[in-house]
Amino acid sequence: MKLSEAKTQFISSWGAFGTHWGINRTMAQIHALLLVSPDPLTQDDIMEQLNISRGNVNMNTRDLVSWGLVDRVLIQGERKEFFSAEKDIWKVATQIIKERKKRELDPMLKLLSQLEKVDGDKKDKHVKQFVDTVGGIRKFGNQADSMLDVMIKADESWFLGSLLKFFK
């Protein structure tokens, strides 16, 4: 398979993959393009390679920067801005985990602890089922939360090394 073909396939599947993970197709495609580009690219490069409008590139690169996955870089002697993706996949993964934990998991856990305090007689099966379910989800969520914290702080070789030993 030729490089250009492989690149196109990678970008398109990464885009489709992203949509299952709450990331929009274009944002994931731009990310994929930058991941396989050895040098930083400009808005125009991205527009051209992915056939999308300037506004679209602008909004999605902005989001990628806010997720901490892409950096704006200045190249000396050039007027235009360039974009470059973090290439270390471990860093990419921990960065995504960190952001999603902050944006989604933490607020959900906070809400669940509120809901657990519902009034009513625990002998009522409706109340009991509600409290049990919400409590169960919260406990599970808290454990996942602690585990993710360790992962975020850890360094790849330590984390995966230990984990693999552990699971052997």
Next chain:
Amino acid sequence: MKLSEAKTQFISSWGAFGTHWGINRTMAQIHALLLVSPDPLTQDDIMEQLNISRGNVNMNTRDLVSWGLVDRVLIQGERKEFFSAEKDIWKVATQIIKERKKRELDPMLKLLSQLEKVDGDKKDKHVKQFVDTVGGIRKFGNQADSMLDVMIKADESWFLGSLLKFFK
């Protein structure tokens, strides 16, 4: 907070939460409703409690069943079908992991190994960056894959118990 209010909030936030995870709002809401219902519910119960159409309930319960999160149950003496959700959150989580692994991660890893075999001179920086990136993602993905396999096979108390000890 009254039970009815807490229930409404739980259902609505679980729905919103679901949309970040590639699950549609209504499917997540029906799941939430069934999770906090002590007894199985019919299509009509769900329609009424969530104010949604019969067709919508039908499609989404079908999906929940295909994800292995909800069972159709027959109640003796009743003509209608009833639906009931698995209440053990650990089982819910491993079931979701199992399905998503099968539907998303496994095909992606298969594709990545294909793409790594791209033709061309590794001294070309474009080829090199492509192979390095794709290879890095594949290796990371494979490790995640093994870890998830262990998790799916494990039992909750063993898994979380050992993990907590490990991370202490």
Next chain:
DNA sequence: ATATATTTTCAATAAGTTTTGAAAATTCAA
């Protein structure tokens, strides 16, 4: 200061997804 290059914004539009509801199919009791 002025002109030019570049980036950003955002209303309009397009594309994609979910929901409805009524008709068709199925199930089951009598």
Next chain:
DNA sequence: TTGAATTTTCAAAACTTATTGAAAATATAT
């Protein structure tokens, strides 16, 4: 069988989200 209850299907409508493109804002060189 027949017919009432129930479930399923799916085309059309409603809703949601993503994209465009041109105008406005900003930055830079001369």
